[in-house]
Amino acid sequence: MQETIQVAQNLPSTPQTWYLILSTILFSIGVMGVLFRRNAIIILMCVELMLNAVNLLLVSYSSYSGNLEGQVFVFFVMVVAAAEVAVGLALLVSIYRNIASTDIDVLSRMKW
Amino acid sequence: MGSEIIFYLLSALSIFSALVVVFSKNPIYSVLSLIVCFFSIAGHYVMLNAQFLAIVHIIVYAGAIMVLLLFTVMLLNLNKESEPHKSNLIKVAAIVTGGLLMLTLLASLRTSQLPVYVSPTDLGLGTVQTVGKSLFTDYLLPFEISSILFISAMIGAVVLAKKER
Numbered sequence: 122m123q124e125t126i127q128v129a130q131n132l133p134s135t136p137q138t139w140y141l142i143l144s145t146i147l148f149s150i151g152v153m154g155v156l157f158r159r160n161a162i163i164i165l166m167c168v169e170l171m172l173n174a175v176n177l178l179l180v181s182y183s184s185y186s187g188n189l190e191g192q193v194f195v196f197f198v199m200v201v202a203a204a205e206v207a208v209g210l211a212l213l214v215s216i217y218r219n220i221a222s223t224d225i226d227v228l229s230r231m232k233w
Numbered sequence: 234m235g236s237e238i239i240f241y242l243l244s245a246l247s248i249f250s251a252l253v254v255v256f257s258k259n260p261i262y263s264v265l266s267l268i269v270c271f272f273s274i275a276g277h278y279v280m281l282n283a284q285f286l287a288i289v290h291i292i293v294y295a296g297a298i299m300v301l302l303l304f305t306v307m308l309l310n311l312n313k314e315s316e317p318h319k320s321n322l323i324k325v326a327a328i329v330t331g332g333l334l335m336l337t338l339l340a341s342l343r344t345s346q347l348p349v350y351v352s353p354t355d356l357g358l359g360t361v362q363t364v365g366k367s368l369f370t371d372y373l374l375p376f377e378i379s380s381i382l383f384i385s386a387m388i389g390a391v392v393l394a395k396k397e398r
Contacts (some may be wrong), residue, residue: 215393
């Protein structure tokens with residue numbers, strides 16, 4: 122642990138704006154995937170991608186401004202994301218059992 | 234110089250694997266490239282001196298969520314290119330919408346007056362010790378509430394996925 126900190130100290134680090142741009146790109150790819158795909162599992166994965174883009178931004182701000190609370194918040198975001206995936210996949214399995222598909226166009230019969 | 238090269242490599246890896254997640258036809262490839270994307274994001278966390286979050290990220294995402302996703306994809310027998318054909322109009326509209334969102338966000342980043350940080354401060358910030366101390370003193374109540382959330386999510390998942398008889 123001490124050595125990794127030492128290594129990071131010796132290297133000149135990247136400007137924080139690059140992390141902003143990277144997480145913007147990742148978030149946009151996630152949005153694009155939610156709109157692009159029809160498979161509900163892949164849509165869940167793209168939601169995870171968007172959550173991770175936001176997490177990356179929070180961690181970069183926390184680390185660059187010297188404030189720990191961003192990292193604690195990222196921890197709670199991970200907790201909620203894990204719970205969301207568990208419940209979402211259980212929903213998908215039970216939907217698949219009923220209509221034998223995870224296509225969200227088929228699921229549009231759920232509206233009323 | 235070295236950290237910039239690592240940043241570029243990790244960023245290229247994460248963006249490429251995110252694109253593979255969206256555009257690959259086979260759901261198994263999507264899940265596997267999502268794992269690659271999560272590992273590269275964990276690498277970013279290490280570069281940002283958030284060691285605790287990097288380890289937790291790998292354990293939670295690569296350990297738990299990926300197993301769940303792969304298990305579901307294989308259980309539902311989706312490991313083939315079985316996506317129904319959809320019109321090209323929707324694809325083009327989705328790509329244009331995502332691109333416009335990215336363009337808008339980047340343009341607003343350029344013009345906004347953000348605080349400029351050059352390098353990470355306080356290098357001992359993201360260690361297990363400091364994050365754990367903060368979690369168990371200042372954020373004790375949210376921490377315990379999140380365990381209730383986990384229990385309810387667990388019970389909910391079991392109830393939802395159980396076969397009705």
